[in-house]
Structure formats: structure tokens, C-alpha cells
Amino acid sequence: MNGLKTKVNKLNRIGKTLEKRLSRLGIVTVEDLLFYFPFRYEDYSEILSIAKLQNGQEVTIRGKIELINAKRSSRQRKIVTEALISDGSDQLRLVWFGQPFISKTLHVGEEFYFSGKVKSDMFGLQMVSPSYERVRNGERGMGNEGHNMHTARIVPMYPLTAGITQKQLRFLVSQVISHIDEIVDWVPEDVRDVADVMELKEAIRSIHFPENQQEIDYALKRLKFDELFILQLRAEMLRQSIKVAKAPKIKFSEKAIQDFVANLSFELTKDQKVSSWEIIQDLGKPTPMNRLLEGDVGSGKTVVAAMATLDTVLNNYQVAIMAPTEVLAKQHYESFCNLLKGHEINVCLLTGSEAISQKSIPPKADLSGSEKSIKSKVAQRKNLLDRINSGEMNVVIGTHALLTDKVKFKNLALVIVDEQHRFGVEQRKTIKEKSGNKKTTPHFLSMTATPIPRSFALTIYGDLDLSIIKQMPSNRKIIKTRLVDDHNRQKAYDFIREQIKQGRQVFVICPLIEQKEKDENEIEIINYNFTGSQEKKSVLVEFEKLSKQIFPDLKVDYLHGKMKSAEKDEIMQDFSSGKIDILVSTSVVEVGVNIPNASVMMIEGAENFGLAQLHQFRGRVGRSSHQSYCFLFTTKNSAKSKERLEFFERTHDGFVLAEYDLEVRGPGAVYGVAQSGMMNLKIATMQDKEIIKLSRDVARGMDFNKYPSLKKKVGEWESKVHLE
Ligand code: ADP
Ligand code: MG
Numbered sequence: 124m125n126g127l128k129t130k131v132n133k134l135n136r137i138g139k140t141l142e143k144r145l146s147r148l149g150i151v152t153v154e155d156l157l158f159y160f161p162f163r164y165e166d167y168s169e170i171l172s173i174a175k176l177q178n179g180q181e182v183t184i185r186g187k188i189e190l191i192n193a194k195r196s197s198r199q200r201k202i203v204t205e206a207l208i209s210d211g212s213d214q215l216r217l218v219w220f221g222q223p224f225i226s227k228t229l230h231v232g233e234e235f236y237f238s239g240k241v242k243s244d245m246f247g248l249q250m251v252s253p254s255y256e257r258v259r260n261g262e263r264g265m266g267n268e269g270h271n272m273h274t275a276r277i278v279p280m281y282p283l284t285a286g287i288t289q290k291q292l293r294f295l296v297s298q299v300i301s302h303i304d305e306i307v308d309w310v311p312e313d314v315r316d317v318a319d320v321m322e323l324k325e326a327i328r329s330i331h332f333p334e335n336q337q338e339i340d341y342a343l344k345r346l347k348f349d350e351l352f353i354l355q356l357r358a359e360m361l362r363q364s365i366k367v368a369k370a371p372k373i374k375f376s377e378k379a380i381q382d383f384v385a386n387l388s389f390e391l392t393k394d395q396k397v398s399s400w401e402i403i404q405d406l407g408k409p410t411p412m413n414r415l416l417e418g419d420v421g422s423g424k425t426v427v428a429a430m431a432t433l434d435t436v437l438n439n440y441q442v443a444i445m446a447p448t449e450v451l452a453k454q455h456y457e458s459f460c461n462l463l464k465g466h467e468i469n470v471c472l473l474t475g476s477e478a479i480s481q482k483s484i485p486p487k488a489d490l491s492g493s494e495k496s497i498k499s500k501v502a503q504r505k506n507l508l509d510r511i512n513s514g515e516m517n518v519v520i521g522t523h524a525l526l527t528d529k530v531k532f533k534n535l536a537l538v539i540v541d542e543q544h545r546f547g548v549e550q551r552k553t554i555k556e557k558s559g560n561k562k563t564t565p566h567f568l569s570m571t572a573t574p575i576p577r578s579f580a581l582t583i584y585g586d587l588d589l590s591i592i593k594q595m596p597s598n599r600k601i602i603k604t605r606l607v608d609d610h611n612r613q614k615a616y617d618f619i620r621e622q623i624k625q626g627r628q629v630f631v632i633c634p635l636i637e638q639k640e641k642d643e644n645e646i647e648i649i650n651y652n653f654t655g656s657q658e659k660k661s662v663l664v665e666f667e668k669l670s671k672q673i674f675p676d677l678k679v680d681y682l683h684g685k686m687k688s689a690e691k692d693e694i695m696q697d698f699s700s701g702k703i704d705i706l707v708s709t710s711v712v713e714v715g716v717n718i719p720n721a722s723v724m725m726i727e728g729a730e731n732f733g734l735a736q737l738h739q740f741r742g743r744v745g746r747s748s749h750q751s752y753c754f755l756f757t758t759k760n761s762a763k764s765k766e767r768l769e770f771f772e773r774t775h776d777g778f779v780l781a782e783y784d785l786e787v788r789g790p791g792a793v794y795g796v797a798q799s800g801m802m803n804l805k806i807a808t809m810q811d812k813e814i815i816k817l818s819r820d821v822a823r824g825m826d827f828n829k830y831p832s833l834k835k836k837v838g839e840w841e842s843k844v845h846l847e
Pocket of ligand 2: 424425
């Protein structure tokens, strides 16, 4: 049996509770434990003699206990343990607060290592609350039996969750470190040589038990390389597979596109023109387009997509458009019907709850078919599927369920995906199978409102070509953004009331659904200094407060991710039709929803969100000619979060905000785990520019037939991380 796959609960000293806590850190097997990396180190490797200590030093000393006693402090009623130790060169006082067990663990005459900070008081030097470890026989520094783990070495500091200590983690890692010999290096030796990185098992050993800083550096290089290399290999694999694939050539319908543009009620921005041009060029090639269209909320990606759609349909091919939610799919349906009207084009909507079609005329509100019997609904769906299959439907809009449904196309040539960033090999295969043509692969266009700086996009979406709409349509008003002090809260409420009186609507965003709950999947990683969740505002509590105390006369409702999707849709419909004045919500409103009449976005606990995310919230208002406002409230007033939010106050460019947050918080915090799928970066960061370049260079032109282990690794990564 492979020891790496052994469950940690088989190890000594792991009971049910600890097992559960470890699993919150993602540690289930021995392998997980080995791949759970420290995020910093404290260097206690050098043992100093007491006589040489100086105030303020962080050191390790080795000494024998001469005196120890515990007493209760008079003022704070806490146990204080004091000890006097000696190492032959001098004596030193140690003191611990509130740790009653210490005097029972350390006894006079015994010898220990003590690590901690040296401080001076009126009686001279002392060490406060040092960590300690019994001196054992044998070499120091290694984690093996009889060696020191917590002191007298470079001590790794692991990210923790509540109920787990550094000592426990170090102990567990030391128990399993011998299993590194079973680690098979997925990067072949000659590739390692080219990249100049060390062997994986050596890196794992060094990351947990480094002898010196240089070992840490080498280990980090290898481990970061691995994370980035997988991304680049994946991109390279896709690139290679796309290069050999054939796509339907879409002839540019110049006249029709010119007419389309001329008939718009606005002038296209320069970026919209350039992006459309890039896309139309790609469509004309015999290899599949693989492009990401990036543009801030409201930058006008939909028209660009509509032009590509029109061009494709006029070549007698079908187009599929996928959105992440039913609400958004419906919105796209309405937009496309509208934009394509005047052409003989059949547009349909196919989601879990709806199956409707129109000849590019906007649908009426009551077309949802709720009054129809289930039987006729089933028949209607079947009928629509048939018409998609026959090619009668030119544009098929739906959720990602289009991929799993019984949908078959006659001749699909273009797939547009909103807010999913990209497609994996598997999804491409699925699409190809559905496309109705075994010899060609449809063109692929992905759209996102998440601003991803170009350099960063090249790392994580290395397989995609980029079109970026940076410029906003000129008629946009700046959304007035204010960080509001809590003592001005009433003023904000008064303002809101005034806006509603004028007929506007208001969003209130909260970080949580219920009080006391943890964020979904949140691990409170103590050492990472993330905001704890105790004080976050919750939707349900805010809803109570606003509907009962502040605005009892107004229509307040709420929305969150745990509601059924039918319920959510209903609330959004009610908000959209003006039946609700104030909508209290979690971040579920973040993506795409269009309520032109909303003019105030109020965000509670704003420090809990990334700037790019706040920017998305802000983009929910200001979608009409009404001046709009964004108010930020915080529950935690650290200087750092204030600085961030003030930056947000004055910055209205999503790309600039994203870059700022990438620097300050890192990609995981900025783009989120689920959304980006790139969070498997555990230790590599965007600051690792050299390793990014290295991994790109090594991946470029890789011969995957020669190195099947690389191919396999990418497959594993995909199934683990990505595109669930
Ligand atoms: P997003 O990029 O967020 O998907 P949309 O495509 O939904 O943005 O566009 C937002 C709004 O801006 C739509 O109502 C659209 O008609 C309008 N719009 C798009 N391009 C322009 C433009 N160049 N000038 C003025 N309004 C535009
Ligand atoms: Mg959009």
C-alpha cells in the first residue's frame, strides 16, 4: 500500500476532533500533510550563550532549570510562571503568563531549549513566554525521532485553523516525513535539469526541515515552479490541440455588420471596435478561435458578442451562448433578441426552467409559461430541442447546462461563454461532439467582467488570446463613492429614503447570510491575518433591522445564495419590476444583473471584499441616466483596510483596482477560488515573475508524447481544481 495515501487518522495522536480540524485545512492523507507548506520561518538555528544576549533579540538558548514556580498575579488573577535557568555562561529569567501547566512540565535540573524574544526590564534581561523543548540526544535540526522540532532550528510556521497548534502540526509532519521517499517526481529528470530545479522529495524535506535559508530558497523555487509549470503545461496542451484542430471558416459579412453598427443607438467605443475586429478576424481562420474578451461591467461586451453572433449566423451556422445563472441567461436572451431584431434570426432560451424561442423580438414578460401544465412544458422543451437539432434555431442561449443537456446542434460554429473564463479540454470535447460536425471544432469566445491585467492573464490563461475593452462608453456618469463613518449612518439612511422617494431602488450588500456562520469554505487562517468573521454583518440581521426599524414603511426584501433558484429568480423579478425598494443581499448579485433603476449600492463590512469585487457591486448601479452612489461601511477600522477602501473611493478603473489588490492581497483573495480555478497557487504568487517566465519557457513546445507523466499531471490538476 502506498503510504502517502494513508489517512491521517491512522497516525498516532490523531483523534476525531483533530482529524476534523485537519480536514478543514485540506489535510486528509499523509500526502496532504507533506504538501502542507509553512508560510514563514523563525530562525532559531543558532544557539546563543546567555552571557551574549542583547535586548530585543529573537534567539534560542539552551539551559538547565534552576528554579521554577507558579503564582497567581494579584491584579489580573492569572497564573504567572517564573523560572531561572543557567547555561554556564550566565543566568536568565523566563516568564510565562496564563499557562498553568508549565510548572508541571518543566522541572528543576532538566535541560531545555528556549526560543523567543529577549526583553529587558528593571531587573535586567528576561524572556517572555518562550517556546521550549526538551533537549534530546542526537543531532539537532531534523524532525526525526530524538531531534528537535520547535526550537534550536529554523522553525517552520504553518497556517493554522482554530484548535490546531504549531506544535501539533510540526509533530505530525515529523511523524510522516519519512514518507517522502515514496514521492514520485512528476517532473522528469531531464526537464528538471533544463529548469534547474531540485528533486521534489528533497524540496518537500527542505520546506519542512530546512538547515538554512538557502535550502528554503531552493525548495521554494521547486515548489513554486511546480504550481506555475502545471498552468503553463495546460495552456501549452490546449494551444497544441487547438493548432491542429479545424474550425468552420466564417466569411466576414461586411455589409450586414456595417448596417448593424449603423443601426445602434450609440457609437461604438474604440476598444469595442478593435475587439470586434479581432474576433471577426479569428472567425475567418480555419483554426478555432480561443479568445477572452475582458471588459469592465457596463463596458459593452454584449454588442461585441452580438456582432460575432450575427456574422456567424449569416454564414448559416449556429451559435451557443452560456451564462452562469438562469437570470443572466434570460437577460442575454432579451438583449440578443433586441440586438438582432430586424434579421431573420431565431433566438431561443433553454435553461432548467425555461424553453422558449423568438424570432429576434424581445419576449413578453409572461412567456415563462408558469401557467402551462407540466406536460406541455415537457413537450415544449422537447420541441425546442428538436428545432435546435434541425438547425432552425440559430442562436441558443442557456446556462452551462447546455453542455450536459440533451442538446444537439446541426452545425454549431461559435460558443460564447459569459463569466467562466475558459474551457478545459473535456468541455471542448463535449462541445465538439454536440456541434453536429465531427470534423471541426467550434470557435470559442469567453467574456469576463473581472479585470485581469494582461501580464497576469498570460500566466493563468496562457492559452487564450486577449481582447480588452478598457474604455467605458462616454455617456457613463461616475458613481459617487463614499466610505462612510458609522456615526454618519443615519445620514446615509436619510439619503436612501430620499432616493426611494424619487423612485429609485437600493442594494444593501452584506458579507454573510446569517450571524455567527463562517463564510462558505472559509478557513480562519490565523496567521494569515485574514479578517475574522465574528463581526461581519449578515443579510438576515440587516434585513430585520432595515425592514422593522429603519424603513418599516418601505418594501425591503432579501436574497442569498442558499435560497432555491426559483426563489431567487422571483426576488430578482420583483426587484426588477419595482416591487421591492431595498434588496439586502450577499454577493450573489455580483454577476451581471441589470437593474437600471437602482441608484444606491450600500456595502456593509466592505473590508471583507476584494476591490475588484467591490467594483463589481458598484457596477450594479449607474446603469441609467440617474446619478448613482456607492456607500461603504466597515466594521473593522485598521489603517490598512481604510487605505484600500479610500483607494477604491477615488478609483473607477477596474483594472487599476485589480492590480492594486493583486499586490496587496494576492490573486486568491482577488479572484476567489471558485471563480478562477487558479487558486491552486498555494505558494507561488504573481510577484514570482522569474519563475513564471521560466515555467513558460520550459513548457513552450513541450513534447507530451515523450513525457506522459506531464500530461497525466495536467489531467489530475484539471479534475481536482477546475471546472467542476
Ligand atoms: P457588459 O460589458 O457589462 O456586459 P453590456 O454589454 O451589458 O455591458 O452593456 C451595458 C449597457 O451599455 C447596455 O445597455 C448597452 O446597450 C450599452 N452600451 C454598449 N456599448 C455602448 C456604447 N458604445 N455607448 C453607449 N452605450 C453602450
Ligand atoms: Mg454582460
